[in-house]
Amino acid sequence: MLLQVDNVSVAYGAVEALKRVSLAVSGAEIVAVLGANGAGKTTLLKAISGLVPVKSGAIRYNGRELHKLPAHLIARLGVVHIPEGRRVFATLTVEENLNLGGYGCPKEEVQRAKDRVFQLFPVLRERRRQLAGTLSGGEQQMLAIGRGLMRSPKLMLLDEPSLGLAPLLVDQVFATIEQINKEGVPILIVEQNARKALSIANQAHILEVGRIVLSGPARELAADARVREAYLGGAAYERRLRAKESREA
Ligand code: ATP
Numbered sequence: 001m002l003l004q005v006d007n008v009s010v011a012y013g014a015v016e017a018l019k020r021v022s023l024a025v026s027g028a029e030i031v032a033v034l035g036a037n038g039a040g041k042t043t044l045l046k047a048i049s050g051l052v053p054v055k056s057g058a059i060r061y062n063g064r065e066l067h068k069l070p071a072h073l074i075a076r077l078g079v080v081h082i083p084e085g086r087r088v089f090a091t092l093t094v095e096e097n098l099n100l101g102g103y104g105c106p107k108e109e110v111q112r113a114k115d116r117v118f119q120l121f122p123v124l125r126e127r128r129r130q131l132a133g134t135l136s137g138g139e140q141q142m143l144a145i146g147r148g149l150m151r152s153p154k155l156m157l158l159d160e161p162s163l164g165l166a167p168l169l170v171d172q173v174f175a176t177i178e179q180i181n182k183e184g185v186p187i188l189i190v191e192q193n194a195r196k197a198l199s200i201a202n203q204a205h206i207l208e209v210g211r212i213v214l215s216g217p218a219r220e221l222a223a224d225a226r227v228r229e230a231y232l233g234g235a236a237y238e239r240r241l242r243a244k245e246s247r248e249a
Contacts, residue, residue: 001060002027002186003048003155008057008067010040010047017043019210020057023203025155025188030181032197032218033190034231035207037243041190042084044207045157048188049081050074061155078154084163086144090133094124097132097143101150110150117146120176138169145176155186162193174200194231198222206231 003025010018017040025031035041046052048059050071059066066074075081089097098117102110118125121142127135132143141161148156158177162170170193178200181187190207191197198204201218206227214221221227 001025002062003188004058004060005044005048006058006060008044008047008059009055010043010052011055012052017210018047021207021210021212022057023205023212023215025186027186028181028184029202030177030187030189030200032201032204033188033207033212034192034194034197034204034227035190036192038209039207040210041207042159043210045081045159045188045190048074048157049079051081075151078152079157080148080151080153080155081157082144082148082159082161084159086137086140088132088135088140088143088147090131092132093129094132094135094143095128097147098124098128098150101147105151109152113150113152117149120149120179121146136169138165138173141165141169141173142176145173145180149180153185155188156180158187158189160191160193161189162191162196170196194227195222198232 001024005021005023007020007022008018009016009020021044023031033041033044043052047054048066050066050069054067061077061079064077098114099110102113123139124142124146132140135143161173161177165173174196177187189197198218198221204216204218204221205212206214214227
C-alpha cells in the first residue's frame with residue numbers, strides 16, 4: 001500500500017473530529033471519502049498532510065510514518081494537498097500562481113510541469129497573464145489543481161473540488177482528475193458530491209460524524225440502498241450544498 005491510515009483519531013479540544021479511521025490507497029487508484037458537512041473529511045486530509053496532529057493511530061506512506069513528520073517534510077515526499085475553497089493567490093497572475101507551486105524546483109522542471117498543466121487545462125494557458133482573482137470558480141479550481149501538479153505529486157489529496165461549481169464545470173474538473181490519475185497519480189478525494197466521486201473512484205468510504213461507517217468498491221457503494229438513500233438523493237445533496245454555501249457566504 002502507498003498510504004495506510006490506521007485507526008487514526010484527531011481531536012480539536014473536546015471535539016473528536018476523527019474516531020479510529022482506517023483506510024488505504026494503493027499505488028494506482030482513486031479512493032473517495034464521502035460525507036456530509038462536519039463529517040471530518042477535511043480533518044482527515046489535514047491529518048495526512050500534517051496540518052493537524054494525530055491523537056492516536058498511525059499514518060504510513062511509502063514506509064514512512066507521516067504522523068511523526070511536519071507538514072513541509074510530508075509535502076517534500078510528494079504528498080500534495082489541494083485545499084477546499086481553492087485558495088489561489090488572487091492578486092497574482094495564473095502563471096505566477098503556477099510558478100509558486102514549483103518554487104524551489106529547477107527551471108526546466110518548472111517549465112515541463114507548466115506545459116503539462118497547460119495541456120490538461122488549455123484555458124489556463126489562454127489566461128496565463130490574467131489575475132487569478134478574476135477567474136471563474138471552475139477556472140480557479142483548475143488553477144488550484146494545476147498548482148498542485150507543479151510539484152509532480154506522488155499522492156494527491158483533493159478536498160471537495162466540486163464545491164460551488166456549476167454541473168458542467170464539475171464534469172470537466174472530474175474528467176481532469178480521472179486523467180491525472182490515468183497518468184499515474186494516486187488520488188484520495190473527499191467529497192459531498194457522492195454521485196460524481198463514486199463515478200470516478202475505485203474504492204470508497206462513507207464518513208459519518210468522524211467514523212467510517214461503510215467501505216467497499218465504489219461500484220458496490222453506488223448500488224447500496226443505504227448510500228442511495230442518504231447520499232445519492234439529488235434533493236438531499238442540493239440542500240446540504242446550499243446550506244454549506246450560505247454558511248460560507
Ligand atoms: P465540511 O464539508 O463542512 O468541510 P468536513 O467533513 O470537512 O466538513 P471537518 O471540517 O473535518 O468536516 O470538521 C469535522 C468536525 O471538526 C466538525 O465538527 C467541525 O466543527 C470540527 N472542527 C473542524 N475544524 C475545527 C477547529 N479548527 N477547531 C474546532 N473544531 C473544528
